[in-house]
Amino acid sequence: DAMVIQNPRYQVTQFGKPVTLSCSQTLNHNVMYWYQQKSSQAPKLLFHYYDKDFNNEADTPDNFQSRRPNTSFCFLDIRSPGLGDAAMYLCATSRSWGAVTEAFFGQGTRLTVV
Amino acid sequence: DAKTTQPNSMESNEEEPVHLPCNHSTISGTDYIHWYRQLPSQGPEYVIHGLTSNVNNRMASLAIAEDRKSSTLILHRATLRDAAVYYCILKAAGNKLTFGGGTRVLVKP
Numbered sequence: 774d775a776m777v778i779q780n781p782r783y784q785v786t787q788f789g790k791p792v793t794l795s796c797s798q799t800l801n802h803n804v805m806y807w808y809q810q811k812s813s814q815a816p817k818l819l820f821h822y823y824d825k826d827f828n829n830e831a832d833t834p835d836n837f838q839s840r841r842p843n844t845s846f847c848f849l850d851i852r853s854p855g856l857g858d859a860a861m862y863l864c865a866t867s868r869s870w871g872a873v874t875e876a877f878f879g880q881g882t883r884l885t886v887v
Numbered sequence: 888d889a890k891t892t893q894p895n896s897m898e899s900n901e902e903e904p905v906h907l908p909c910n911h912s913t914i915s916g917t918d919y920i921h922w923y924r925q926l927p928s929q930g931p932e933y934v935i936h937g938l939t940s941n942v943n944n945r946m947a948s949l950a951i952a953e954d955r956k957s958s959t960l961i962l963h964r965a966t967l968r969d970a971a972v973y974y975c976i977l978k979a980a981g982n983k984l985t986f987g988g989g990t991r992v993l994v995k996p
Contacts, residue, residue, distance in 0.1 A: 777930075806983075806984070808986075815972075815974065815986040815987060815988055815989055816931065816986045817986070818983055818984070818985060821983065863930050863931070865930070865931075865984070867984075870980060870981045870982070871980055872917065872918070872919045872978050872979050872980040872982075873919055873936060875933045875936075876923075876931075876933065876984050877933075878930030878931050878932065879930050880928075880929055880930050881928075881929070881930050
């Protein structure tokens with residue numbers, strides 16, 4: 774059974790039109806992450822939540838925002854998508870910040886900007 | 888975050904072992920060595936982790952050098968389903984999971 778679920782798997786949006794990607798988890802994990810992965814590159818961390826505490830990476834553009842209304846759900850909002858934001862967006866969870874804690878990833882949402 | 892260095896790609900024949908090296912010369916005493924892999928069009932998945940001793944699980948083995956400055960992920964019998972990008976990541980408590988370049992493994996039938 775899927776434990777980290779991302780919807781939709783594929784999203785097409787227009788240049789400049791706000792878009793929201795969603796992630797849900799059934800693991801009751803404290804930490805949720807959003808990564809951006811461009812073609813042939815490694816995943817790049819955008820931000821993460823520890824419970825309700827939000828932590829933004831220093832180089833994450835302001836165009837990217839996130840919401841976590843409860844433990845199970847987390848959203849990635851792209852306010853004005855540009856062509857350069859086309860990528861796979863990955864959501865992940867982990868129980869804690871421990872050094873041995875395993876992260877669980879969703880299947881990703883592939884975003885196309887037209 | 889301490890960095891890791893991996894070869895860009897490796898090829899293997901099906902049912903043969905694959906040894907994936909990772910260098911981490913700046914590893915700190917509290918860093919665990921984690922491996923994840925990412926199959927095509929999938930999110931990454933956890934493979935194995937270790938601190939000092941060699942580790943085995945159903946997916947792979949992890950051999951860690953005595954000085955901990957390098958490690959090797961061993962896939963004992965590669966199958967076509969093992970074709971993926973394998974990431975070696977150092978993680979300490981309180982730190983994020985940060986991906987480096989990874990090694991793309993091609994398995995030939």
